[in-house]
Amino acid sequence: MNPDTLGRLRQALVELDSPKYDELLKEALSADMEPMKILDTLRSGMEEVGDRFERSEYFVSELVMAGELMKRALSVLKPHLKNVHRARGKIVLGTIIGDLHDIGKEIVKSLLVSAGFEVHDLGIDVPPEVFVQKTKETGAHIIGISALLSTSIANTAMVVESLKEAGIRDEVKVIVGGAAARPWMIEKYGLDAAVYDAVKGVEIIKMWAEEK
Numbered sequence: 434m435n436p437d438t439l440g441r442l443r444q445a446l447v448e449l450d451s452p453k454y455d456e457l458l459k460e461a462l463s464a465d466m467e468p469m470k471i472l473d474t475l476r477s478g479m480e481e482v483g484d485r486f487e488r489s490e491y492f493v494s495e496l497v498m499a500g501e502l503m504k505r506a507l508s509v510l511k512p513h514l515k516n517v518h519r520a521r522g523k524i525v526l527g528t529i530i531g532d533l534h535d536i537g538k539e540i541v542k543s544l545l546v547s548a549g550f551e552v553h554d555l556g557i558d559v560p561p562e563v564f565v566q567k568t569k570e571t572g573a574h575i576i577g578i579s580a581l582l583s584t585s586i587a588n589t590a591m592v593v594e595s596l597k598e599a600g601i602r603d604e605v606k607v608i609v610g611g612a613a614a615r616p617w618m619i620e621k622y623g624l625d626a627a628v629y630d631a632v633k634g635v636e637i638i639k640m641w642a643e644e645k
Contacts, residue, residue: 438464439474446478447485449498458506468510475506479547486540487632493536500543507546520551522642523573525564527555529592531585537611537631538579544635545577550642561591565599574604575641577634580611590622606641610634 438461445454461471482499485491491499524545528538535557545552553571555563564576576596580586589609596602608626609618618627625641628634 439466439470442471443474443478443481446475446499446502447481449495449502451502454502455505458509462509471506472510475503476547476549479503479543483544483547486544493540496543497539500539500546503543503546521549522575522638523551523553523571524575524577524638525553525555525567525571525573526577526579527559527564528557528579528581529585529588530558530560531588532580532582533557534581534611535579537581538577540631541577541579541610541634544631545638548635548639550638561588561595564592565595565601568596568605569599569601574606575638576605576607577638578607578609580609580613583613586611586613586618587622589618589624593623608634608637 438457442454442457442461445457458471479499482491482496486496526538526542526545528535538554538557542552542554553567553573555567564578567573568576576592578589578592580589586609589607593602593607596605596607606625608628609622609624610628610631612629614627614629616627618624626634626637628637
């Protein structure tokens with residue numbers, strides 16, 4: 434194996450070169466390279482993608498594509514990682530019921546994956562009880578709710594109530610993000626955080642994960 438395979442793999446991810454990326458990932462695995470080294474390299478590449486997004490050098494489409502490439506690698510690497518890999522934290526993510534938008538959620542998911550989180554994406558139009566069911570199933574301590582519409586964001590209060598009914602509210606942080614999110618909603622809906630900036634939201638989630 435070319436000793437610079439990992440460097441080229443990282444570059445292929447950063448430059449979103451899908452064919453080259455797949456080729457180099459296969460090369461690294463066939464050479465019996467340590468899966469954690471491959472994973473760390475890809476995380477480093479995703480951090481660079483995130484930095485480019487923050488600098489407005491990359492946009493939503495590039496960020497989402499990089500996230501898809503990362504997910505592709507994780508599905509290949511997962512059987513090789515076994516118990517070696519420990520995610521930075523688990524998070525249940527979804528767009529609240531009454532809202533069919535997912536661009537903001539996809540941005541946050543890509544940033545979280547790049548930061549080493551295990552993300553369980555429920556998709557769009559998600560009922561409150563589904564957030565809670567998935568949280569109990571995965572053992573996640575964070576729920577991230579996306580809400581673009583002001584008419585749907587009030588439904589986030591039902592997620593908090595469902596957590597209380599399940600007896601796990603004190604164990605789970607709830608953050609809402611999206612164009613409709615405002616700080617005053619924290620008290621009104623019983624949330625732990627409400628932000629309309631994806632990068633700020635991810636920073637809050639990182640902080641919570643470090644407290645665990």
